[in-house]
Amino acid sequence: MEKDVLKIIQSLAETAQTATEDAYEYVQQKSKNATDAVSEKSAIMRHKLELARLKTEQDRQFADVGRMMFLVRSGKAKNDEPYGDGGKTPQQTIDALFIIAEQYQQQIDAVNAKIAEAKAKADDKNICAACGHECADNDAFCSHCGAKL
Numbered sequence: 001m002e003k004d005v006l007k008i009i010q011s012l013a014e015t016a017q018t019a020t021e022d023a024y025e026y027v028q029q030k031s032k033n034a035t036d037a038v039s040e041k042s043a044i045m046r047h048k049l050e051l052a053r054l055k056t057e058q059d060r061q062f063a064d065v066g067r068m069m070f071l072v073r074s075g076k077a078k079n080d081e082p083y084g085d086g087g088k089t090p091q092q093t094i095d096a097l098f099i100i101a102e103q104y105q106q107q108i109d110a111v112n113a114k115i116a117e118a119k120a121k122a123d124d125k126n127i128c129a130a131c132g133h134e135c136a137d138n139d140a141f142c143s144h145c146g147a148k149l
C-alpha cells in the first residue's frame with residue numbers, strides 16, 4: 001500500500017516536472033518569436049531612418065544645383081567662368097553635385113532593397129496567433145497547440 005502511494009506521488013512529481021519543462025519551453029519559444037518580430041520591426045525602422053537621412057542629403061545636392069542654375073540665370077554667374085571658392089565653373093559644379101546625388105541614389109536603392117527584404121521576411125513567417133509558435137509555411141494547424149492557422 002505504501003509502495004503504491006509512493007509510486008503515485010513519484011508519477012505525479014514526474015508529470016509536474018514534464019509540465020513545468022513544457023511550460024518553460026513554451027514561454028521561451030514565445031518570447032523568442034516576440035523578440036524576432038521586434039528585431040525585424042526595429043531593423044525596418046532603422047532602414048527607414050537611414051533612408052530619410054540619405055534623401056535629405058540628396059535633396060541638399062539638388063538644392064545646390066538649383067541655386068547654381070539660379071545664379072547663372074540671374075546673371076550673377078557665367079556658365080563657362082569659374083565661380084566661388086572652388087575655382088569651378090557653374091557647369092562643373094553642377095556636374096559634381098549630380099555625381100554625389102547619383103551616389104546617394106545608389107545608397108537609397110540599396111536601403112530600399114533591404115527594407116523590401118526585411119518586410120518579406122516578416123510577412124513570410126507562419127506564426128500561431130494562439131500560442132506564438134513559429135510553424136512551417138504550409139501548416140494549416142499549429143504544430144504546438146493545434147490551433148487553426
Ligand SMILES: [Zn+2]
Nearest residue numbers: 128131142145
Ligand atoms: Zn499554437
